[in-house]
Amino acid sequence: MNTKLTREQHLELYYFMQLNRQLEDRLVKLFRQNKIVGGVYSSLGQEAVSIGTSYALEKRDWLAPMIRNIGTLLVKGFKPRDIFTQHMAKYTSPTHGKDGTSHFGDLKVRHVVSPISMLGDLIPVMAGVAMAGRYLGQNIVAMTWIGDGGSSTGAFHEGLNLAATQKAPFVLVIENNQWAYSTPVSLQVPIRNLADRAAAYGITSRIVDGNDVVAVYEASKAAVDECRAGRGPVLIEVKTMRMKGHAQHDPAEYVPKEMFEYWKTQDPIARYEAYLTKHALWDPKKKSEIDVRIERELDEDQKFAEESPMPAPETAEQGVYCEGCHTIAADWRRPKSEVMPPASSVEAVWKVTDFGAFARPAARAASVVAGVSSVQPARTEPAEVEVEKQQPLRVPFGRGPKDRSVELERREKLVEKPVRHKPHKRRRR
Numbered sequence: 001m002n003t004k005l006t007r008e009q010h011l012e013l014y015y016f017m018q019l020n021r022q023l024e025d026r027l028v029k030l031f032r033q034n035k036i037v038g039g040v041y042s043s044l045g046q047e048a049v050s051i052g053t054s055y056a057l058e059k060r061d062w063l064a065p066m067i068r069n070i071g072t073l074l075v076k077g078f079k080p081r082d083i084f085t086q087h088m089a090k091y092t093s094p095t096h097g098k099d100g101t102s103h104f105g106d107l108k109v110r111h112v113v114s115p116i117s118m119l120g121d122l123i124p125v126m127a128g129v130a131m132a133g134r135y136l137g138q139n140i141v142a143m144t145w146i147g148d149g150g151s152s153t154g155a156f157h158e159g160l161n162l163a164a165t166q167k168a169p170f171v172l173v174i175e176n177n178q179w180a181y182s183t184p185v186s187l188q189v190p191i192r193n194l195a196d197r198a199a200a201y202g203i204t205s206r207i208v209d210g211n212d213v214v215a216v217y218e219a220s221k222a223a224v225d226e227c228r229a230g231r232g233p234v235l236i237e238v239k240t241m242r243m244k245g246h247a248q249h250d251p252a253e254y255v256p257k258e259m260f261e262y263w264k265t266q267d268p269i270a271r272y273e274a275y276l277t278k279h280a281l282w283d284p285k286k287k288s289e290i291d292v293r294i295e296r297e298l299d300e301d302q303k304f305a306e307e308s309p310m311p312a313p314e315t316a317e318q319g320v321y322c323e324g325c326h327t328i329a330a331d332w333r334r335p336k337s338e339v340m341p342p343a344s345s346v347e348a349v350w351k352v353t354d355f356g357a358f359a360r361p362a363a364r365a366a367s368v369v370a371g372v373s374s375v376q377p378a379r380t381e382p383a384e385v386e387v388e389k390q391q392p393l394r395v396p397f398g399r400g401p402k403d404r405s406v407e408l409e410r411r412e413k414l415v416e417k418p419v420r421h422k423p424h425k426r427r428r429r
């Protein structure tokens with residue numbers, strides 16, 4: 001497993017991180033000029049996450065970005081003009097002006113699944129992509145991202161459990177940027193590390209400093225390699241900080257000022273610049289060359305986007321539904337005969353000697369016999385069955401009038417209730 005980067009790769013990481021930051025900086029300016037149709041969800045301070053993780057993927061691999069992962073699109077080969085035109089809803093954009101943020105993908109060449117706005121839903125989708133790739137013999141890895149907030153959705157747990165059970169070649173990155181809108185992580189989950197949840201699914205996890213791009217890359221590359229070797233999935237939690245509000249409208253006044261101050265000292269690009277200098281991987285001339293290149297590319301692409309036309313009204317109905325505009329054909333990389341006719345991988349043999357889940361595990365049984373009170377007896381313990389029998393009968397889904405417990409309560413009340421006698425009225429004679 002080789003996670004070491006060459007000098008060229010080190011410089012490319014810088015190029016992508018800086019391109020990511022400068023591109024978003026321009027999007028913010030365009031937003032203020034009212035030229036952006038959708039929202040701008042800044043990933044300022046989180047660039048090392050998008051770049052370090054996606055850089056670990058190969059060309060054949062698949063990813064699905066979330067709103068703060070524009071950087072992953074750049075790594076996968078989309079150009080800044082795609083992002084500019086998309087946010088400005090221009091006809092030249094990947095969706096021909098049908099979206100104002102980054103809801104676009106490329107299933108054929110770049111292997112990018114479009115973001116899904118419902119948080120968490122990309123997890124089962126990408127677990128499925130990973131499984132499909134394995135079925136077709138492609139030896140691919142699928143990757144997606146989820147925020148700390150999004151990790152509380154049902155889809156997160158369902159998708160991760162599916163991936164874990166299927167041992168899917170799937171890397172899930174939890175981007176813990178401390179906030180989900182105005183909710184801090186501590187008010188959302190009672191655990192310190194979101195990666196701890198991996199244990200519940202029996203999968204490997206890693207916790208990484210999300211502002212250290214080399215650490216993020218190395219952890220991601222190791223995870224990708226493990227998945228490709230059939231030991232997936234892997235959950236990576238990157239600890240970072242959202243340095244702006246949720247989107248442009250949010251001044252983030254609920255974030256303590258000291259918190260921003262601390263995280264400013266951890267800026268991923270400044271840290272990486274110092275790293276490159278310390279390890280003599282560049283000099284000021286090289287840095288300037290890359291910065292000039294970024295500026296030139298962004299100038300060109302921004303100009304292209306600003307000069308592009310808005311979509312003509314009559315195109316509004318076009319491209320909404322697929323009308324044979326593209327085909328999605330399975331790309332088989334192994335003989336179909338290997339899986340045709342479909343056969344179950346489960347051997348059709350019933351070897352259950354202990355009635356499966358109903359059995360009392362040996363260790364438990366022994367301790368129950370020995371009278372260890374802290375150990376819960378198994379469910380089928382005769383004693384427990386007895387206890388159950390003694391419970392008042394209840395009708396399912398609540399109590400009805402025929403419930404015995406209702407009847408008992410009614411009788412108890414009758415007994416307890418003091419009987420009040422009306423004072424005897426004297427009759428006048």
Ligand SMILES: Cc1ncc(C[n+]2csc(CCOP(=O)(O)OP(=O)(O)O)c2C)c(N)n1
Pocket residue numbers: 068117118119120146147148149150151153177179180181242246
């Ligand atoms: C299932 C679902 N619930 C709520 C939302 C609305 N929503 C969009 S982003 C967001 C906050 C997400 O926070 P987090 O997952 O931490 O990601 P971050 O914004 O910090 O990158 C919410 C609540 C949604 N899109 N989907």
Ligand SMILES: [Mg+2]
Pocket residue numbers: 147148149175176177178179180181242
């Ligand atoms: Mg968050």
